Amino acid sequence: MLAAQLVPSPLLSALAQRGYEDLTPVQEAVLDPEVAGRDALVSARTGSGKTVAFGLSMAADLLQGAERLGPAEAPLALVVAPTRELAMQVRRELEWLYAPAGAVFASCIGGMDPRAERRALERGAHIVVGTPGRLRDHIERRALDLADLRTAVLDEADEMLDLGFREDLEFILAAAPEDRRTLLFSATVPKGIAALAERFQRDAARISTAAERRAHADIDYRAYAVIPADRENAVYNLLRFHDAERALVFCTTRASAAHLAARFTNRGLPVVALSGELSQSERSHALQAMRDGRARICVATDVAARGIDLPGLDLVIHADLPTNSETLVHRSGRTGRAGRKGLCALIVPVKARRKAERLLAGAGVETTWASPPGPAEIQARDDASILEDPGLAEAVAQDEQAMVAALLERHGPERVAAAFLRRLRAGMAAPEELTDPGEETRRPAREAFGASVWFELSVGRKQRAEPRWLLPMILSGGDLERRDVGAIRIGETSTHVQIAADRAEAFLDAISPGRTLEKGVRVAPSDGPPPGSERGDGPGGRPRRSGPPSRPHRKGRPAGPRG
Structure with a gap:
């Protein structure tokens, strides 16, 4: 008392x-x-x-x-x-x-x-x-x-x-x-x-x-190892599986937050995005949509989410790993509040597992490592929620009895139940198939890339183009996996990229209608790279530094070849 x-x-x-x-x-x-x-x-x-x-x-x-x-x-x-x-x-x-x-x-x-x-x-x-x-x-x-x-x-x-x-x-x-x-x-x-x-x-x-x-005693931490190309699908499957009343998804950049929010909206999820470029009015409308139930998922950057309070937040997903343990604590603390239980999920690319373990150790929290839910698990959860639908527990109202009797007499209970099931499932978006990270790491490198289509990007050496930032941008913006991208040839003002032929149409669909990637990089079909373009990353290859090679310059000695 x-x-x-x-x-x-x-x-x-x-x-x-x-x-x-x-x-x-x-x-x-x-x-x-x-x-x-x-x-x-x-x-x-x-x-x-x-x-x-x-x-x-x-x-x-x-x-x-x-x-x-x-x-x-x-x-x-x-x-x-x-x-x-x-x-x-x-x-x-x-x-x-x-x-x-x-x-x-x-x-x-x-x-x-x-x-x-x-x-x-x-x-x-x-x-x-x-x-x-x-x-x-x-x-x-x-x-x-x-x-x-x-x-x-x-x-x-x-x-x-x-x-x-x-x-x-x-x-x-x-x-x-x-x-x-x-x-x-x-x-x-x-x-x-x-x-x-x-x-x-x-x-x-x-x-x-x-x-x-006691650091976040009411939060259940779970980490999910995925291949990089499955990051977005893993977040989507978690949202589908848990079907939380309110969920918060963290990204490290505004572009990543906007991209995830757009993709989830296209898949029928009620989503709002919070990032730094929004006006105060836009931020207020987004938060109000979460509070009154018009939206159930908020995709946000760290800066945009500072200080926001979303009552009843059941699920926090780290789509991108935070930069330090303190940020992990701040992000995760949005759930598991005032005695309520919460779930915190970390999406961890297979090569970033050690980083994730360091972050968790620094935050003083324990986590369970698991595989993200796949279609079979999500289907089972959907079926369980259908069986527990509150409408099935209600008695037949007097004004419904005649129609219920007519339906059963004309179609029989089995067909009526099947129609009810199909109607409910029609409103449930299909889950994504995920690759087993162990299977991906054991997959041998291909000898040759195979049939492909070339595309030209509007950046080159003058814009300091490098495979190490071009490749993630192509994969994320073009809805591709690593194996779908072949050679990257960097020229003076443009870059040519080789895309597997069976993924070229999907790549164009993902970047339509403006045919642009992050940072305003434009994409156009091409016949291939011109002679003299610099080789970048390819199947089984290693990224090379763009730009002309440099020679060391020692004090008191002119730069150039030694005699």
Whole structure:
């Protein structure tokens, strides 16, 4: 039960209306009498209930024993968040928590109308929520006065440092009264956070609950080894197999996120994409589509997904491996939140297994290695879901009885059931066949490439074209496997690529209608490479560095052949 003696009565009422029966570990920890009135450095990952935690923690400072807050004048509390989405989520959470106390809010968020924000600040607010850059701008323009501030909260402080907001944070804290409380909430406590705490906090309580120290205890980690060409199909099969209410797929680049989202949309999956080039309005619409159920899958880059909160997220898929263990933790922490179980799946190219193992070890999590689900497993899961269809458990309504009897009399139960089955299966996209990675690595190299078609790409040595980035782009953009690509011949301003004849039409279909690959590289059919083009990668061959060969130049000795 909620501890009434630790929570001010207005907030206790809000928690009860919201259905709270127990507090999470981090919420209990900030209410400890030993923490009351002190600064605090709190390790709390997204989904642990930290917004309510700092809302409860600062309540005594704001209310000071009263049932309701007085007239809204200068801000009493300031909450700083790294992204627009997180700032808006924080405001929504605090609004219901402080509604019985009569709190007035104002937002200062990048991408929003600054004039409207200034008018709100002029009218007065008890609690201001914002992003670092916009808050600093309002302070510099004297629209935001922190003279009466009692509590400052830095939410996701490690992410704010990662995003380069150190100077803004230092400016904001320096503009606040020295006797304010400062609460730092951070998923991790690297050196930068420790230095910030040492400079701007006094006698800070260090809070790290046992539940938080256990890395993602509510997340089941699974790693799936695949050949590179099966990466996209493996992600698709996982989405089909788990049929999660909400899923988040991470990619490392905007181009990869856009490509995956487009391919999944074409296969009938309800998908939205989040990447850096989207406007604030487009991002808000995409997230709203996920929240209201119009979309169930979000494909995002790391930067675009920072700070977003998607309630009920059951599945996180790493379509591309993260660059470090900390990013793995941040990505995966979007699921398995507030007591809910979650699944985290890593798609691991066979040659990247050691990298994946290092990432997992660095994150302190254990994982199960398995093969991605294939058509047989997905079909079995589909059949099980059909047998459990809620409509089959409902009694026949009175107005349905005549039609049900007519159907059974004319067609019989077996044909009616078969028609029902076909109708349901018609709405299920077909799963993909996947190659056994062991089988692929044992496959001998071909002696010759065989029948092929040549295509010309609009990049060459002048654009620093190299097989090591051309080949992945051709495979990904053209829906090809490694064995479908033969020789790559790099010329001065163009490159010629050999594609297996039986895959040439599919290659053209994949790059239509614009016939372009990533980075605006144009593709056109060709009769073959001109004489003198540089050999690149071919069947069984090794990529060679493009550009003319260079000779070493030693100090005091002219470059050139030795005599």
